[in-house]
Amino acid sequence: MLVRELVSSLDLQIAAGEGSLDKSVSGGYASDLLSCVMAGANEGNVWVTLQAHPNVVAVAGLRELACVIVTEGAQPDQETLERANETGLPLLLTSESTYRIVGRLTALGVE
Amino acid sequence: MNRVPTELTKVQELIYELKIHDVMCRDVITVAPDLSMYELKDVLRVKRISGVPVVLDGALVGMISMENLILALERGELSATVGEKMTRNVRAVQAQESVVSAVNLFARLGYGRFPVVDEQGSLVGILTKGDIVRGLLRQLEGQWHDEEIKRYRASHIFEDIESDQTALLLRYRVDPKDFVRGGEASSKIKRALERLGAQPGLIRRVAVATYEAEINIMIHSVGGELIAELSPERMRISAVDNGPGIPDVEQALRPGFSTAPDWIRELGFGAGMGLVNIKRCADEMALTSEVGVGTRLVITFTLSDDESEGR
Numbered sequence: 001m002l003v004r005e006l007v008s009s010l011d012l013q014i015a016a017g018e019g020s021l022d023k024s025v026s027g028g029y030a031s032d033l034l035s036c037v038m039a040g041a042n043e044g045n046v047w048v049t050l051q052a053h054p055n056v057v058a059v060a061g062l063r064e065l066a067c068v069i070v071t072e073g074a075q076p077d078q079e080t081l082e083r084a085n086e087t088g089l090p091l092l093l094t095s096e097s098t099y100r101i102v103g104r105l106t107a108l109g110v111e
Numbered sequence: 112m113n114r115v116p117t118e119l120t121k122v123q124e125l126i127y128e129l130k131i132h133d134v135m136c137r138d139v140i141t142v143a144p145d146l147s148m149y150e151l152k153d154v155l156r157v158k159r160i161s162g163v164p165v166v167l168d169g170a171l172v173g174m175i176s177m178e179n180l181i182l183a184l185e186r187g188e189l190s191a192t193v194g195e196k197m198t199r200n201v202r203a204v205q206a207q208e209s210v211v212s213a214v215n216l217f218a219r220l221g222y223g224r225f226p227v228v229d230e231q232g233s234l235v236g237i238l239t240k241g242d243i244v245r246g247l248l249r250q251l252e253g254q255w256h257d258e259e260i261k262r263y264r265a266s267h268i269f270e271d272i273e274s275d276q277t278a279l280l281l282r283y284r285v286d287p288k289d290f291v292r293g294g295e296a297s298s299k300i301k302r303a304l305e306r307l308g309a310q311p312g313l314i315r316r317v318a319v320a321t322y323e324a325e326i327n328i329m330i331h332s333v334g335g336e337l338i339a340e341l342s343p344e345r346m347r348i349s350a351v352d353n354g355p356g357i358p359d360v361e362q363a364l365r366p367g368f369s370t371a372p373d374w375i376r377e378l379g380f381g382a383g384m385g386l387v388n389i390k391r392c393a394d395e396m397a398l399t400s401e402v403g404v405g406t407r408l409v410i411t412f413t414l415s416d417d418e419s420e421g422r
Contacts, residue, residue, distance in 0.1 A: 033380075034378075034380055034382070035323065035383075036384065038319050039384060039387075039388045039391070053290065055290060055326075055378065058295070061298060062294060062297060062318045063315075063319075
């Protein structure tokens, strides 16, 4: 499954990284604690979190994640958007809760 | 080592792999049968070619070459037409066939060039031995270039520089509470390892450990430094800061224990798993601290033979 397909299936808003939507998604991880993501997420995962600050981009880059879905209507700041565009990380926004999005991802087959 | 046989085989391989359409010249100059040999002389001279296909109404009807021209000159027959002097039974080669069939034809028939036709029999190009050589060289050049890049990545620093011991030292200043730049040093170290051709598994472990160490300096200290030391046998990351120091190191190592203030926890830090993560990723970890002086965290990754060769 490609990030692009997640965007359309979950009706996500593309805030950054528009040119990198053709990455393949290997699975998912949900946590708002950065250390947990560093330890538990895998390469190519979609990360679901309500955190929207620049460190999210750093963590996603270090763990080589496919994209980040920012939930609860959280708005990433300018710095975060710039970093995400620079590093080619899709930042996808939704007003839904993390719980709801994770459920829908599982239904789509993203393990 | 024994490189010559490998290169010979590569060329032989390419001769089979490459198709005639990969190496042929597509800009075919043609002449009509009613052209005089006198005018042909100028065509060959100006275009600097030694032979031309003869085409009538789009169909290949013959080949006229320098040899034909010289014969005509000897007999004083320059006013004759191309159609009268050309070779009629033209041997053409197929664009979709491999270069080896052309090589065999060149050897067998001794011609200088062959017209190239497609499956429908239309003239699509012309092939000389020079074209084949140029095509092979182009392919080899491309492959050599890729090989060069691959070899450059693999720690030339350790192989080409003579010393009793060679190590690469990278230092990064880490400023306190500078969260916008959080992870910058670890990203740079990760990229350096990629450049040196380290194994992906090692790069992942180093990236996680370095990040946690960097963030710890940022959250808990007054500022410090990340020092990455890479040598053929091991990679060592030292995270050193200038205070305030850890009163109880045992406690700090406990999973879930964190002294991060609330506003930092709200950013997603302070899970208390940083040191635990580092310990899990590294081969060795040593944490020493003195209150009022500072803290030193040394993380060591021993490199296996594969990892240190960068292959």
